[in-house]
Amino acid sequence: MAAVTEAPPLAPAPEKKPPRKRGRLVPYWLLLPGILWLIIFFALPMIYQASTSVQTGSLEEGYKVTWHFATYWNALSEYWPQFLRSVLYATAATVLCLLLGYPLAYLIAFRAGRWRNLIMILVIAPFFTSFLIRTLAWKTILADNGPVVHTLNSLHILDLTNWLGWTAGDRVLATPLAVVCGLTYNFLPFMILPLYTSLERIDGRLHEAAGDLYAKPFTTFRKVTFPLSMPGVVSGTLLTFIPAAGDYVNADLLGSTDTRMVGNVIQTQFLRILDYPTAAALSFILMAAILVMVTFYIRRSGTEDLV
Amino acid sequence: MTKDTSGDVRLSGISKTYDNGFTAVHPLDLTVPQGSFFALLGASGCGKTTTLRMIAGLEDPTSGTVHLGEQEVTQLPPYKRPVNTVFQSYALFPHLDIFENVAFGLRRRGIKSVKKQVEDMLELVQLGEQARKKPHQLSGGQQQRVAVARALINHPKVLLLDEPLGALDLKLRRQMQLELKRIQTEVGITFIHVTHDQEEAMTMADTVAVMNAGRVEQLGSPTDLYENPQTTFVANFLGTSNLIEAEVDSKSGDDIVLKAGGGKLVLPEARCSAPTTTGGKVLVGVRPEKISLTHADDAGEIAEGRNRITGRIADSSFIGVSTQYVIDSPVCPEFEVYAQNIDRDARLVPGAEVVLHWNPAHTFGLDAAQDIDAGVAEVEEEAA
Numbered sequence: 027m028a029a030v031t032e033a034p035p036l037a038p039a040p041e042k043k044p045p046r047k048r049g050r051l052v053p054y055w056l057l058l059p060g061i062l063w064l065i066i067f068f069a070l071p072m073i074y075q076a077s078t079s080v081q082t083g084s085l086e087e088g089y090k091v092t093w094h095f096a097t098y099w100n101a102l103s104e105y106w107p108q109f110l111r112s113v114l115y116a117t118a119a120t121v122l123c124l125l126l127g128y129p130l131a132y133l134i135a136f137r138a139g140r141w142r143n144l145i146m147i148l149v150i151a152p153f154f155t156s157f158l159i160r161t162l163a164w165k166t167i168l169a170d171n172g173p174v175v176h177t178l179n180s181l182h183i184l185d186l187t188n189w190l191g192w193t194a195g196d197r198v199l200a201t202p203l204a205v206v207c208g209l210t211y212n213f214l215p216f217m218i219l220p221l222y223t224s225l226e227r228i229d230g231r232l233h234e235a236a237g238d239l240y241a242k243p244f245t246t247f248r249k250v251t252f253p254l255s256m257p258g259v260v261s262g263t264l265l266t267f268i269p270a271a272g273d274y275v276n277a278d279l280l281g282s283t284d285t286r287m288v289g290n291v292i293q294t295q296f297l298r299i300l301d302y303p304t305a306a307a308l309s310f311i312l313m314a315a316i317l318v319m320v321t322f323y324i325r326r327s328g329t330e331d332l333v
Numbered sequence: 334m335t336k337d338t339s340g341d342v343r344l345s346g347i348s349k350t351y352d353n354g355f356t357a358v359h360p361l362d363l364t365v366p367q368g369s370f371f372a373l374l375g376a377s378g379c380g381k382t383t384t385l386r387m388i389a390g391l392e393d394p395t396s397g398t399v400h401l402g403e404q405e406v407t408q409l410p411p412y413k414r415p416v417n418t419v420f421q422s423y424a425l426f427p428h429l430d431i432f433e434n435v436a437f438g439l440r441r442r443g444i445k446s447v448k449k450q451v452e453d454m455l456e457l458v459q460l461g462e463q464a465r466k467k468p469h470q471l472s473g474g475q476q477q478r479v480a481v482a483r484a485l486i487n488h489p490k491v492l493l494l495d496e497p498l499g500a501l502d503l504k505l506r507r508q509m510q511l512e513l514k515r516i517q518t519e520v521g522i523t524f525i526h527v528t529h530d531q532e533e534a535m536t537m538a539d540t541v542a543v544m545n546a547g548r549v550e551q552l553g554s555p556t557d558l559y560e561n562p563q564t565t566f567v568a569n570f571l572g573t574s575n576l577i578e579a580e581v582d583s584k585s586g587d588d589i590v591l592k593a594g595g596g597k598l599v600l601p602e603a604r605c606s607a608p609t610t611t612g613g614k615v616l617v618g619v620r621p622e623k624i625s626l627t628h629a630d631d632a633g634e635i636a637e638g639r640n641r642i643t644g645r646i647a648d649s650s651f652i653g654v655s656t657q658y659v660i661d662s663p664v665c666p667e668f669e670v671y672a673q674n675i676d677r678d679a680r681l682v683p684g685a686e687v688v689l690h691w692n693p694a695h696t697f698g699l700d701a702a703q704d705i706d707a708g709v710a711e712v713e714e715e716a717a
Contacts, residue, residue, distance in 0.1 A: 232427075239438035240442050240487070242412055
C-alpha cells in the first residue's frame with residue numbers, strides 16, 4: 027500500500043509544449059521596461075539635442091533645423107581651453123583617486139578582517155549627504171583662514187604649488203588645486219568600489235602560489251594582484267573620469283573664472299545665455315571626445331578577456 | 334658513499350595553535366627521507382594540510398623547527414624556500430597562459446632563457462600543444478598537470494602536494510595517481526602528499542603517516558599500517574577491521590591466549606601493541622579478507638590451530654570479485670567477512686549458522702582503553 031502512495035505522480039505529458047512557446051517571449055517582456063526607459067530618457071533626448079545642435083534662430087523668432095554644422099566648429103574654437111582643462115582636471119582627479127583608492131581597496135579586500143564592513147560603510151557614508159553640501163563643505167575646509175591653508179602655508183607647500191601654477195598667493199580656494207581636490211573627493215567612492223570588487227574576487231591562494239614560486243611580496247603584487255585587478259582599475263577610472271570630465275559643480279563652487287570647465291560652459295549656455303544650439307553642440311563634442319578617449323584606453327589596457 | 338640528505342624534511346616539535354585557541358597540530362616530530370614518496374593521511378581537520386603549509390612556509394608554526402636537509406628554514410618566507418607546492422584546486426594564474434604559468438618560478442629567479450625548459454616540462458606532462466591556452470580553457474586533469482609542471486620545473490628539493498587529485502573524478506584520479514608516481518620515480522625528488530583518500534595514500538606512497546586530531550597516530554609503509562595497525566583509529570580508517578573485546582587468559586610461548594565470548598583466540602605477542610597482563614582487556618582485530626567461512630555442519634573439517642568464532646550470517650552482498658558477509662556473532666554484532674568467489678558454498682545465505690576461522694598470525698592486538706569505533710565516522714564522512 028505504502029509503495030503505491032509514495033510513487034511519484036505521473037507528470038502530465040501534454041502540458042509540455044505550450045509553456046515553451048510562451049517561455050521564448052518572456053525575456054523580451056522582461057527587457058521591455060528597460061528598453062522603454064532608455065528610449066524615453068536617453069534616445070529621444072539625444073535625438074532632440076542632436077537636432078537642437080544644428081538649428082539656427084533666436085529665442086524670439088524660434089529655432090529651425092538648418093543643418094548649421096558651423097556651430098560645432100565655432101563652439102570648439104571658442105571653448106577649446108575649457109575642454110582641455112576638463113580633460114586635465116578629470117585626469118588629475120582620476121590619477122589621484124587611483125593612488126588614494128587602490129591602497130584603501132587593497133586594505134579592505136585583504137587586510138581589514140572584521141573591520142571590513144565598517145570601512146566599507148565609511149567609504150559609502152558621504153553618499154548619504156547631498157553632492158552640493160559635500161562640495162560646499164570643502165569651501166569651508168579650504169577657506170582662506172582655515173587650518174588647511176595655514177598648515178600648507180607654514181610647511182611652504184603653497185610655495186611649491188604656487189610655482190607649479192596649481193594655487194595662487196595665499197589661497198587654495200578658487201584655484202585649480204581646489205577644483206581637483208573637490209573632484210577627487212567626490213568621485214573617490216566610484217574608484218574604490220569597483221577596485222574593491224575586483225580585488226576581493228582574487229583567490230587568496232594565488233598570492234600563496236606566487237610566493238611559493240619565488241615571487242617576493244612586491245613582485246606578487248606587480249605580476250599577480252595588479253594584473254588581476256585590471257578590470258576594477260579600468261571600470262574605476264572610467265567611473266571617475268567620465269563624470270569628472272563633465273562636472274561643473276566643483277569648478278563652480280571651489281574654482282574661479284580661471285578654472286571653468288566645459289561643464290560650466292554648457293550650463294551657462296543652456297541656463298543663462300540660452301544659446302541652446304551651442305550648448306547642445308558642446309555636449310556632443312564632449313561626449314564624442316570622451317568616447318574616443320575611453321575606447322582608446324580600453325583597447326590599450328587589454329582587459330577584454332579578463333572580465 | 335654517503336646518502337644524499339639534502340632533500341630530507343625534518344620537523345622537530347612543530348605545532349600550530351591558531352589565534353582562536355584551536356590547536357591544529359600538536360608538537361610533532363617527523364623525518365621524511367630524501368627521494369621518498371610520503372603521504373600524510375587523515376580526515377578533514379586532522380592537521381595534515383596545516384603541517385604541509387608549515388613546511389611550505391605558508392603558515393608560521395607556533396613552536397618547533399623545520400629543516401630541509403641541513404638548512405633550517407623555519408623563519409624563511411615561502412619565496413626563499415627550496416620547496417614548491419601543488420595547491421588544492423591548483424591556483425593557476427588565470428591571467429597568464431600555460432607557458433607563462435609554468436615559466437613563473439623560473440622568471441622570478443631571474444632565469445632569462447626559459448623556453449627550452451618550459452617546453453621540456455610541458456612535454457613531460459604531455460601538454461606541449463596547450464602552451465598558449467589560458468588555464469580556464471583546459472580540463473581539470475590538464476590543469477592538474479600544469480600545476481605539477483609549474484612546481485616541478487623549479488627542481489625543488491621537496492614537492493608538496495595538497496590534495497592534488499581531490500577535484501578530479503574517480504577514473505581520472507586513478508590515472509593521475511599512476512602519472513604522479515611515474516613522475517616521482519623519474520625526477521627522484523621528495524614528494525609529500527596530503528590526502529584523505531586511504532586508497533590513494535596506499536597506492537602512491539612508500540611511507541604513510543596517519544594523522545588524527547593534530548597528531549600522527551602511526552607511521553609506516555602501507556603494508557605495515559594495514560597489517561599491523563597500532564591504534565583503533567588506524568585499524569578503522571585504513572580499510573575495515575573487525576575488533577573484538579577479549580580478556581588475557583594465559584601465555585604459551587610467543588602467543589597470548591585470550592578469552593572472548595565462550596571461546597579462545599590466539600594472538601602472537603609480537604603483534605600486540607597493548608600491555609598484556611593476565612586478566613587484562615585487549616582488543617583483538619582481524620581484517621575481513623583474512624577470514625574463511627565454513628558452514629556449521631562442516632565445522633569438523635576446519636584445521637587445528639586456527640582461531641574460530643561462531644555466528645549467523647545476517648547479510649550478504651555479491652560484489653563480483655568477492656562476496657561481503659555481515660555475521661552476527663556473540664563477540665561482535667557486525668563481523669565483516671570478505672570471501673573470494675572461488676568455490677561458493679550455496680548454503681552460505683543469510684540465516685545460516687557458520688564458523689569463522691583464520692590463521693592466528695593475522696590477528697592483531699590493540700589497547701582496549703581506546704574508542705573501539707575511532708576512525709569509523711571519519712571514513713563515512715569522507716565517503717559522503
